[in-house]
Amino acid sequence: MKIGVFVHSKTGNTARLALAVTHALREKGHDVAVELLRPVGKVNPGSPHVEFRNLPDATGYEAVLVGGPIWAFSASPVVTSAIKQIPGLKGKKALYFLTSFLPGPVSGCKRAQARVSGLLQEAGSVVLEGCSLSWGLWCSKKRLDSAVEKICATVLGGAA
Numbered sequence: 001m002k003i004g005v006f007v008h009s010k011t012g013n014t015a016r017l018a019l020a021v022t023h024a025l026r027e028k029g030h031d032v033a034v035e036l037l038r039p040v041g042k043v044n045p046g047s048p049h050v051e052f053r054n055l056p057d058a059t060g061y062e063a064v065l066v067g068g069p070i071w072a073f074s075a076s077p078v079v080t081s082a083i084k085q086i087p088g089l090k091g092k093k094a095l096y097f098l099t100s101f102l103p104g105p106v107s108g109c110k111r112a113q114a115r116v117s118g119l120l121q122e123a124g125s126v127v128l129e130g131c132s133l134s135w136g137l138w139c140s141k142k143r144l145d146s147a148v149e150k151i152c153a154t155v156l157g158g159a160a
């Protein structure tokens, strides 16, 4: 399967998850491209609109994974703005993954998942169940591997 991984990461945690997922999918024989979402200028949690130095295009992919950190109890505006602007999301399988500092219930991950699912639906994607990983100060290999496994199983949906 041809898969695009589009990720926003300020301090590297979500990028590490994205790269681990990419590696695992490639090991299974899939054709995976990773693109970092790179905003123009400084972005804050409340930024209403973000412009990009490189806007990925989902047209050539069968599935798209979009990842980013939780900021101020919701998805980073880099991710939400990107989804509104990325062409070619219609009809594509789309999965959102996030990392947070706080543990699940208090991190804002539910709110972020709901917000991003809504935006992906508006873009016409086939929205898959997302994945939230509480990173804290340090994430064990076991927890990272478990998130990778979950994401791979969801996007491949039995196709392995």
Ligand SMILES: Cc1cc2nc3c(=O)[nH]c(=O)nc-3n(C[C@H](O)[C@H](O)[C@H](O)COP(=O)(O)O)c2cc1C
Pocket (backbone or CB within 6 Å): 008, 009, 010, 011, 012, 013, 014, 015, 045, 068, 069, 070, 071, 072, 073, 074, 099, 100, 101, 102, 103, 106, 107, 108, 135, 136
């Ligand atoms: C501006 C800002 C706001 C944040 N707000 C939250 C938050 O509301 N809840 C939370 O659990 N973590 C919050 N964090 C922590 C990040 O979500 C967490 O460290 C994440 O793993 C960072 O991902 P990254 O390294 O890919 O940027 C925030 C971080 C930043 C920089």
